[in-house]
Amino acid sequence: MSNLSTLMQRGTEFLGCDTAIMCGAMSWVSERHLVSAISNAGGFGVIACGAMTPELLDNEIAATKAMTQKPFGVNLITMHPQLFDLIAICDKHKVSHIVLAGGLPPKGSLEAIKATGAKVVCFAPALTLAKKFIRSGVDALVIEGMEAGGHIGPVATSVLAQEILPEVADQIPVFVAGGIGRGDLMASYLRMGASGVQMGTIFACATESIAHENFKKAFFRANARDAVASVQIDPRLPVIPVRALKNKGTEEFTAKQREVANLLDEGKVDMMEAQLQIEHYWAGALRRAVVDGDVENGSIMAGQSVGMVTKEQPVADIIAQIMKEGEAALS
Structure with missing residues (x-):
């Protein structure tokens, strides 16, 4: 052995x-x-x-x-x-x-x-x-x-x-x-x-x-510093950060958080629903990158070992x- x-x-x-x-x-x-x-x-x-x-x-x-x-x-x-x-x-x-x-x-x-x-x-x-x-x-x-x-x-x-x-x-x-x-x-x-x-x-x-070949190519091109953690914009919305390759989708997520935080402010959703909305957002964004190959707007989740x-x-x-x-x- x-x-x-x-x-x-x-x-x-x-x-x-x-x-x-x-x-x-x-x-x-x-x-x-x-x-x-x-x-x-x-x-x-x-x-x-x-x-x-x-x-x-x-x-x-x-x-x-x-x-x-x-x-x-x-x-x-x-x-x-x-x-x-x-x-x-x-x-x-x-x-x-x-x-x-x-x-x-x-x-x-x-x-x-x-x-x-x-x-x-x-x-x-x-x-x-x-x-x-x-x-x-x-x-x-x-x-x-x-x-x-x-x-x-x-x-x-x-x-x-x-x-x-x-x-x-x-x-x-x-x-x-x-x-x-x-x-x-x-x-x-x-x-x-x-x-x-x-x-x-x-x-x-x-x-x-x-995974779509565009998704794989994005991995092959990336180095460790391209895999960044998402930013939390509202302390009341405790979103677990997500590490993914920097792209337009990373910025769109910041906007999505603002939208959900506003709903929370207006009492239109509770905390559980707010977090589920964020989860569903990620599931959709990830699918766009992995399955559809949209590596601009989708989420290319990757660890720092991507290099x-x-x-x-x-x-x-x-x-x-x-x-x-x-x-x-x-x-």
């Missing part, structure tokens, strides 16, 4: 796959093709449910199962109005792992997932939350730094890893995410006690990714390269 697989053993046993590399759930990108390819290549694919209805999720899981015999997970957004129906769909398909993202799980949701027999994975953006999740019976954690693409927290991955891993890694498997583009960095987080990593940006332009994504290649090659770099770093 190699050094790397020894360090990953806890993660691979937890996920039920060969390499403890989870794929970040990227809306519109992490669907049946990419998810099955990652699981088939020994990693752990995760379907991004995002704003899907229960019917859509039902079809997506069934289609993914038709493309892989290997385990994969489903990422659910905690503020989805039909969260409990989505959990029931995962139960119907006996999904092995459910990842909860986007805020604290609503009352009863952890118990509902546990009742299906699935393992629950939550995002912990701070040590206090990590401890709280462990007390409430969560099976594993993802700590994701602000270098990541899509929705992000305020703290860098390297700081989170130093703060959280020494405190909790002996109690529960922890996966580190955000800004990881190479295997040697993965190896150093494993050495610090992580059970594995989660990577998204590095897989977004894989051959098997259905390391320079060409389209099969998932299996990406994973093999990461593993090779990881082994080299440990030898």
Whole structure:
């Protein structure tokens, strides 16, 4: 057994796959093709449910199962109005792992997932939350730094890893995410006690990714400093910042926030509805870029590791390269 697989053993046993590399759930990108390819290549694919209805999720899981015999997970957004129906769909398909993202799980949701027999994975953006999740019976954690693409927290991955891993890694498997583009960095987080990593940006332009070629070309052209976090313009509207490549869509989002903040002022929407409007805005903007290829007005969500994504290649090659770099770093 190699050094790397020894360090990953806890993660691979937890996920039920060969390499403890989870794929970040990227809306519109992490669907049946990419998810099955990652699981088939020994990693752990995760379907991004995002704003899907229960019917859509039902079809997506069934289609993914038709493309892989290997385990994969489903990422659910905690503020989805039909969260409990989505959990029931995962139960119907006996999904092995459910990842909860986007805020604290609503009352009863952890118990509902546990009742299906699935393992629950939550995002912990701070040590206090990590401890709280462990007390409430969560099976594993993802700590994701602000270098990541899509929705992000305020703290860098390297700081989170130093703060959280020494405190909790002996109690529960922890996966580190955000800004990881190479295997040697993965190896150093494993050495610090992580059970594995989660990577998204590095897989977004894989051959098997259905992202539009314009979207992929935007990735190949970009460097780290092009992936910027969205600006929050109203303190009463606590919008989770999103990291994406700078374009016209980034500016349009600022205008969208103003519009929703005004509705909030006039009492025309409540906070939950305001946040859902923002979520739906992102889902639409992301679809324009990923599916339609409108990279001017759409949202090209990308992490700061985007500068390391320079060409389209099969998932299996990406994973093999990461593993090779990881082994080299440990030898």
